[in-house]
Amino acid sequence: MHPIANHLIQLQELLLIRDEQKVARKGKYLEELDKSIKDMTDKLPDDIRALFGKLHKKDQIVIAPISNGICSVCGMKLPISLVQAVRIGKQIHGCPNCARMLYYPESAARRISKATSRVGPRKIGISRFSSLSLMIPSLESDNADGVIRELAYKMESEGFVDKADNLVEEALRREAIASTAVDHGLAFPHVRGVEGGGLTLALGIHRKGIQFGRADKKVTKIFFFMIIPTAASAFYLKLLAGLAETFMNADSRKAITAEKDPEKLWKALCRVTRTNIK
Ligand SMILES: [Zn+2]
Numbered sequence: 001m002h003p004i005a006n007h008l009i010q011l012q013e014l015l016l017i018r019d020e021q022k023v024a025r026k027g028k029y030l031e032e033l034d035k036s037i038k039d040m041t042d043k044l045p046d047d048i049r050a051l052f053g054k055l056h057k058k059d060q061i062v063i064a065p066i067s068n069g070i071c072s073v074c075g076m077k078l079p080i081s082l083v084q085a086v087r088i089g090k091q092i093h094g095c096p097n098c099a100r101m102l103y104y105p106e107s108a109a110r111r112i113s114k115a116t117s118r119v120g121p122r123k124i125g126i127s128r129f130s131s132l133s134l135m136i137p138s139l140e141s142d143n144a145d146g147v148i149r150e151l152a153y154k155m156e157s158e159g160f161v162d163k164a165d166n167l168v169e170e171a172l173r174r175e176a177i178a179s180t181a182v183d184h185g186l187a188f189p190h191v192r193g194v195e196g197g198g199l200t201l202a203l204g205i206h207r208k209g210i211q212f213g214r215a216d217k218k219v220t221k222i223f224f225f226m227i228i229p230t231a232a233s234a235f236y237l238k239l240l241a242g243l244a245e246t247f248m249n250a251d252s253r254k255a256i257t258a259e260k261d262p263e264k265l266w267k268a269l270c271r272v273t274r275t276n277i278k
Helices: 003-023 027-042 046-058 080-088 144-157 164-177 230-247 250-257 262-273
Strands: 063-067 101-103 190-192 200-211 219-228
Touching: 003 027, 003 046, 003 063, 003 101, 003 164, 003 230, 046 101, 063 080, 063 230, 080 101, 144 164, 144 200, 144 219, 164 190, 190 230, 200 250, 200 262, 219 230, 219 250, 230 250, 230 262, 250 262
Parallel strands: 063 101, 190 219
Antiparallel strands: 200 219
C-alpha cells in the first residue's frame, strides 16, 4: 500500500473517532484527538492535504477501500487497470465516480452475507443488524482482549464474518487509540472496513464487569461489538447515538443484564431499543 494511503486511513479514523466521542459524550478526549489530527494533517504533502480537506468538506469518508473490484463507498465497478494501480501503490488514485481516494486492503476480515429468507416479515429496528445467535448473556473472560475475542468468535462461528483473529487485532488497535467504554458500564468496541455486507452487532454481558480501558477504573458490563462497512460509517454514528440514548436509562440496562439466556436477552434488547432504534 502507498505509505500516504496508510497515513490517510489513520487520519480518517481519528476524525471518525472524534465524531464517535462527541456522540458518546466523551468531551475530555477531544483535545488530545484534535492535536493528533492536526499533527497528522500537517505531515501530509501539500497537494494531498488540499485534496483531503476538499473531500472531507463533502463527506466523512475521504479514502475508501476497494472491495471485490468496486469502490466500497459509492459502489462503482472499477476498471481492472485502476484496481491494479491502487494495489501496486506507486501513487494515490481516486474513484472515477465519487472522487474519493482509494486503497487496497490486504487482509481485512469480510462480512459473509447470510442467505436470508424471502418470506416472513420485513426486519425492523435492531433486528436489521443483529440476531438471537449473536447474544452472549454471560461473557467468561476477565479481561478486555478475552471479551473482544469471545464476541468476534461468536460472529465467526455463527457465519457472519471470516477472520475473527483479524477482527480481534483491529478492535484492540481501535481501543488503544481511544477507549470505547463510556459511562454506565457500557462499551462499543468495533472494527471499521469490514466490507461485503451490512453493519452487524453482537451483544455480550459480563456479570461482574471488567476493566475496559477507563481512566477512572470503573468496570464495564455491557459490550456492543460491531463490524462496520466503510460506507456505513455515518449510519454507525446514528446507531451509536440510539444505543447510548437507550442505555443511559437504568431500566434499560437492568432489562438486559437481568437475562441469563440468549433468547430472553434478545427479546429484551429488541424491546428496550424499540423507541430509539427504528
Ligand atoms: Zn467511489
